């Protein structure tokens with residue numbers, strides 16, 4: 001398989017200092033990278049995945065401290081490879097307590113553009129990749145009766161806006177998929193948290209206009225982990241989006257399409 | 262770059278929890294019921310690049326039978342008694358036979374296991390692997406002292422017969438070798454002849470640590486069992502005070518009706534041990550006492566009651582063997598009283614000379630940090646000649662600590678401080694109870710030579726380190742790498 005980068009920490013797990021293990025898919029930049037750092041800070045052993053090897057290198061090299069961080073270059077659309085990468089990482093981390101699916105793309109789509117390739121890429125990365133990874137984690141957690149799954153959706157999943165139909169579709173579908181997982185796993189002591197970020201200051205926002213309440217990816221990472229720790233089913237990040245979306249969800253379509261939201 | 266391991270199906274994944282419930286890990290758990298199946302499990306592990314750890318009854322307090330992300334072979338279904346001679350008291354069993362199965366099988370013939378643990382849920386294999394002790398360590402030694410021979414399935418799939426003459430190096434390493442050399446598949450033991458199903462028990466109280474400790478050697482002549490329970494919460498002049506129990510087997514003729522007391526019915530314990538509370542819900546009521554304040558009440562109350570009932574001079578009464586040894590087994594789920602976080606035990610062994618000072622320092626430290634241990638048990642031991650021996654000619658003290666979501670770090674820190682006391686007083690640790698030991702402290706307490714010898718024999722009998730557990734990986738793997 002591809003090469004693994006590691007920060008070289010080899011401390012063994014002790015019963016009273018358990019060092020839970022987490023996998024972050026989509027970890028090379030933005031929210032995912034911030035999550036890796038925050039998890040390491042909280043004492044997790046972390047496995048990090050994304051395509052850009054140099055970015056992963058940088059991330060791993062920047063994390064010093066007590067816990068092990070491992071990164072594997074991986075493209076989530078390489079579905080066939082997922083089971084092997086999954087088992088290998090779980091093995092290297094010595095278990096799995098938490099998985100976060102953060103991989104996502106949002107290409108620019110013009111108002112008269114209907115580019116199937118862009119749509120397909122989004123479905124493949126934002127949705128199918130999530131199923132590829134989270135199905136494996138869900139099965140393992142169901143069998144071992146513990147674990148936490150976090151999916152990074154978006155406020156964009158709550159409504160279908162004009163802008164980028166496929167993006168809204170994938171985030172809406174992801175939220176539904178996560179709800180189903182939550183219901184399936186409720187009896188197995190597995191926590192499933194859907195995160196719906198508003199505007200987070202990452203590369204994804206480059207060129208996006210009219211943003212507000214923008215928070216840093218570091219702050220977002222803290223809020224995301226806190227939400228899961230508090231066993232939230234759905235959490236808007238930052239929280240004020242909850243009230244905005246509550247209203248937006250109930251605006252009738254004929255009005256919604258006239259608003260520039 | 263590590264090579265990819267071939268798939269091992271995930272349908273055997275299980276969370277393997279420490280007996281104390283404070284920790285655990287996920288592993289592929291298999292439960293062979295024949296030696297053939299056991300061999301197949303070995304092969305499967307080898308084909309899929311996994312290591313193997315053994316689980317007997319799962320009564321070790323910490324991580325001794327866990328094997329994170331690898332294979333755990335639960336041997337409790339290998340539980341046949343294959344030979345029994347009521348004339349000589351020699352019994353041959355498979356490793357998953359429990360101490361309970363054992364005593365119930367031989368009692369009517371007038372025999373009893375020479376060394377039993379505080380719970381009868383332990384297996385013969387698990388007791389051999391840890392070389393357990395009872396309340397009679399000072400006279401009967403350890404479990405392994407009564408094993409005359411065993412068969413072991415080695416990493417290469419071959420069987421080795423070991424006794425004190427044949428393969429004696431492996432015999433002395435595997436007993437006490439915490440499952441790191443191979444799998445016991447059959448064990449032969451010499452049991453102890455008894456002439457009554459009752460023991461004569463004598464309880465008394467001792468007002469402070471010095472007198473509690475001297476009680477052991479004052480009473481060892483003529484005693485078959487000695488155990489002391491200390492009030493860990495007492496301060497000032499009553500510091501280290503305790504309730505002591507000695508017991509002895511009845512001699513031939515002392516029991517007027519041995520056939521009756523040697524029956525299983527006579528060993529049964531009433532269903533409600535406190536009169537009104539059904540024992541099945543005891544743990545619920547115990548929950549109220551399993552906090553620092555409640556424990557102070559229980560410890561003080563127990564001492565005062567002992568003093569009133571038995572006084573310093575002592576009072577004699579007769580008790581069935583099972584009730585004397587396994588009382589806690591008759592309170593189903595008592596450990597649940599400790600709450601969701603579970604408990605750990607910190608047990609240390611000291612030579613006669615340093616024991617009292619060490620115990621005083623440890624108890625004082627617990628009190629200073631406001632982390633009293635909930636149950637403090639003192640026993641007397643003699644040395645053993647097995648490789649991984651933990652008992653000197655001296656005393657052991659076992660302390661139970663409740664673990665909560667918030668105190669893990671504080672307990673770890675206190676364990677570090679206790680380790681220093683142990684090293685300073687030439688103490689030893691016992692892996693069956695351990696959850697906190699670190700490689701450097703293991704090296705200091707066992708001695709560099711002993712550690713090197715364990716690793717040398719590990720390499721000799723299991724060169725590929727096929728047998729591993731979380732305990733091994735925590736304490737020995739870092740030392741083996743050096």
Ligand SMILES: Cc1cc2nc3c(=O)[nH]c(=O)nc-3n(C[C@H](O)[C@H](O)[C@H](O)COP(=O)(O)OP(=O)(O)OC[C@H]3O[C@@H](n4cnc5c(N)ncnc54)[C@H](O)[C@@H]3O)c2cc1C
Nearest residue numbers: 317318319320321356379384386387390393394440445693
């Ligand atoms: C309430 C209670 C009271 C206790 N009182 C005492 C006491 O008084 N004295 C004492 O010494 N201990 C005591 N213990 C500890 C207990 O006796 C030991 O942990 C013992 O080893 C447990 O036996 P087990 O069958 O449950 O083995 P496990 O805990 O399942 O395993 C113990 C070790 O044995 C190995 N093992 C198991 N079977 C085999 C096999 N067939 N071949 C090779 N290796 C094997 C395992 O890998 C592991 O390292 C007590 C524990 C409890 C919970």
Ligand SMILES: NC(=O)c1ccc[n+]([C@@H]2O[C@H](COP(=O)([O-])OP(=O)(O)OC[C@H]3O[C@@H](n4cnc5c(N)ncnc54)[C@H](OP(=O)(O)O)[C@@H]3O)[C@@H](O)[C@H]2O)c1
Nearest residue numbers: 026028029030031050051052075076103104154199200202
């Ligand atoms: N920023 C926001 O305002 C905002 C708002 C709502 C929701 N979100 C969601 O938050 C998540 C993270 O986005 P971000 O803002 O942090 O943007 P980002 O910096 O672009 O992060 C996206 C991450 O996904 C990874 N990724 C993309 N395609 C992948 C593939 N095929 N295989 C593996 N990894 C892939 C990227 O790594 P590589 O490119 O190296 O593969 C990168 O690490 C996304 O799901 C996004 O939809 C963001």
